[in-house]
Amino acid sequence: MVAIGIDLGGTKIQGVATKGDEVVGEAKVATPTGGVEAVVEAIVTCVARLDAPASAPVGVGAAGVVDTETGTLLQAPNLAGFDGPVPFGPLLAEALDTRVTVDNDANVAVLAEHLMGAGRGSNDLLGVWVGTGIGGGLILDGCLRRGPGGGAGEIGHMALVGTTRVCTCGMVGHLEAIAGRAAMEAEARRRHAAGTPTLMVELAGDKRMKSSVFAKALDAGDAVVSELLDEAVVALGTVIASAATLVDLDRVVVGGGLAEKLGPSFVGRIEQAVRSRLFVPTSPLRVLPASLGDLAGALGAARLSDL
Numbered sequence: 645m646v647a648i649g650i651d652l653g654g655t656k657i658q659g660v661a662t663k664g665d666e667v668v669g670e671a672k673v674a675t676p677t678g679g680v681e682a683v684v685e686a687i688v689t690c691v692a693r694l695d696a697p698a699s700a701p702v703g704v705g706a707a708g709v710v711d712t713e714t715g716t717l718l719q720a721p722n723l724a725g726f727d728g729p730v731p732f733g734p735l736l737a738e739a740l741d742t743r744v745t746v747d748n749d750a751n752v753a754v755l756a757e758h759l760m761g762a763g764r765g766s767n768d769l770l771g772v773w774v775g776t777g778i779g780g781g782l783i784l785d786g787c788l789r790r791g792p793g794g795g796a797g798e799i800g801h802m803a804l805v806g807t808t809r810v811c812t813c814g815m816v817g818h819l820e821a822i823a824g825r826a827a828m829e830a831e832a833r834r835r836h837a838a839g840t841p842t843l844m845v846e847l848a849g850d851k852r853m854k855s856s857v858f859a860k861a862l863d864a865g866d867a868v869v870s871e872l873l874d875e876a877v878v879a880l881g882t883v884i885a886s887a888a889t890l891v892d893l894d895r896v897v898v899g900g901g902l903a904e905k906l907g908p909s910f911v912g913r914i915e916q917a918v919r920s921r922l923f924v925p926t927s928p929l930r931v932l933p934a935s936l937g938d939l940a941g942a943l944g945a946a947r948l949s950d951l
Contacts, residue, residue: 646696649946650687651749651939652706654722657686660942661696665760667939669694679725680732684739691740701743703948704736705752705941707779709794715746718794721812745948747790750797752944753934754781755788757897759947762935766895770887771934772799772880773900775855777812777824784891788951800824802883819883823876825902829853832868842868855905862906873910881917884931889923899934908933 646668651658654675661669671693676682691702708720715733720726737744754771757763763771767786773779778800782789789796800820801813809827811818821827829844832853836845843866847857861869884896896918898911915931922929936943 651941703945750779756944885921
């Protein structure tokens, strides 16, 4: 059976049509900024370009808090015009005239890595996505764990002791406030303005610092990016080790735009930081780079109809 997966991001909508593990169609459109109706229309366009059967079920992964029972986006801060709860699943199902399932983007990405990527063979798996922020998804006993409030696996919003940096969610001391790309950019610009020059600001100018800026500055030996990434590795290692100890994980996959750009050596450093903090030093836990890249979210979303 053909299934459709949609990864709904703040800047692009990635779609795939799949038959089992095989990708039989891909399409991509820009995410409009005109609100809910415009996004629904854009997804309809994306689905049409996949040339899949009209009855194919559609799964959607979206950044934010999702009520998976009703398909409601409770919070979607990265989507313009999505203010307050939006019954997105029902709206899209009506527009497409097919079954639609909606879940969190990190959840569907870890589901894909579990079924067909670097997490295959693991029944107790944490996915960590290091990009603009820090996303997370959790597989326990072979099943996607959402939790009663829909927030299971949200490792980016676990708290660390000893930091006063404010997270994008408004709370203090979260992992995302230290290891998210946007948070590190803000800290780099603060240091630059305070008199500590950094190549990061020179490369980015007044534009958003992409992951490539971090990689180029690191290759050039920039002290500020080195310090920020050192702090990020320690923070990630601390929180991942805590999560691994709590539920006895056997694998962690690390993906996201920044992690992919910095490469396997960055993930290796995270693994060392995790292992040095594990309660059981003989734990079989492995920390691996995610293997599905940009398609992870869409591939996982396509499998939602199987759950």
